[in-house]
Amino acid sequence: MSLAQSFLPEFDNEMAATRKVLSRVPADKWDWKPHAKSRSLGELATHVGELPRWGMRMKGDSFQVGTEKAPPMRSADELVARLESNAAEAREAISGMGEQDLAGEFRVLKPDGSEFFKLPRRAVPRSVLMNHLIHHRGQLTVYLRLLDVPLPIIYGPTADESL
Numbered sequence: 001m002s003l004a005q006s007f008l009p010e011f012d013n014e015m016a017a018t019r020k021v022l023s024r025v026p027a028d029k030w031d032w033k034p035h036a037k038s039r040s041l042g043e044l045a046t047h048v049g050e051l052p053r054w055g056m057r058m059k060g061d062s063f064q065v066g067t068e069k070a071p072p073m074r075s076a077d078e079l080v081a082r083l084e085s086n087a088a089e090a091r092e093a094i095s096g097m098g099e100q101d102l103a104g105e106f107r108v109l110k111p112d113g114s115e116f117f118k119l120p121r122r123a124v125p126r127s128v129l130m131n132h133l134i135h136h137r138g139q140l141t142v143y144l145r146l147l148d149v150p151l152p153i154i155y156g157p158t159a160d161e162s163l
Contacts, residue, residue: 004097007125011094014130015052015087018137020152021144022049022079029147030074041143046070048136049083054129055090058097058121062107065116094125 022045030042039047050070057063073079102122110116119127141151150160157163 002097002099003102003122004094004125008091008095010130011055011087011091011125014133015083015091017152017154018048018133019080019083021137021140021154022083023076024144024149024152025076025079025140026147026149027075032143032147034143034146041140041147042074044136044140044143045079046073046082048133048140049073049079050086051129051133051136052083052086052090054124054132056086056093058106058124058129059093059101060106061104062109064109064111064113066111090129 025041025045030040032041033039038044047070050068053068054063070082073082104121105118106121106124106128107118108116108128137154141154144151151158153161153163
């Protein structure tokens with residue numbers, strides 16, 4: 001079993017948890033920010049729904065930040081539908097990867113084309129895809145808590161839901 005294949009069960013679990021969180025995003029608070037320097041709720045939720053796309057980028061040698069824009073979304077249903085589409089395409093791309101696809105380095109480029117960072121391609125699923133997604137999903141749960149939106153179970157019970 002390749003590293004990519006062994007990664008898929010975790011990917012599926014994290015997509016299911018992400019789906020539950022995105023389904024709670026209230027459309028009437030889309031522009032809300034916890035701080036002037038923060039992203040809005042809608043911007044952060046959109047970013048979370050787009051992050052699975054990193055699974056499709058892994059076969060290339062690099063990705064330039066800012067070259068892909070998410071379609072406009074204004075509801076939890078639209079966020080979940082976009083996540084479903086992105087996750088399905090990413091899962092398909094990852095499931096087709098062999099060890100040779102994870103060899104070498106992967107570069108992330110700034111909008112101006114200069115290098116932002118470089119890492120071994122086999123680190124991309126964990127670092128750039130999963131850790132990044134989990135980090136921003138965690139931020140999103142804080143936004144939801146501040147808006148008094150009940151939080152779903154992710155890794156265990158919340159103050160709002162028990163096992």
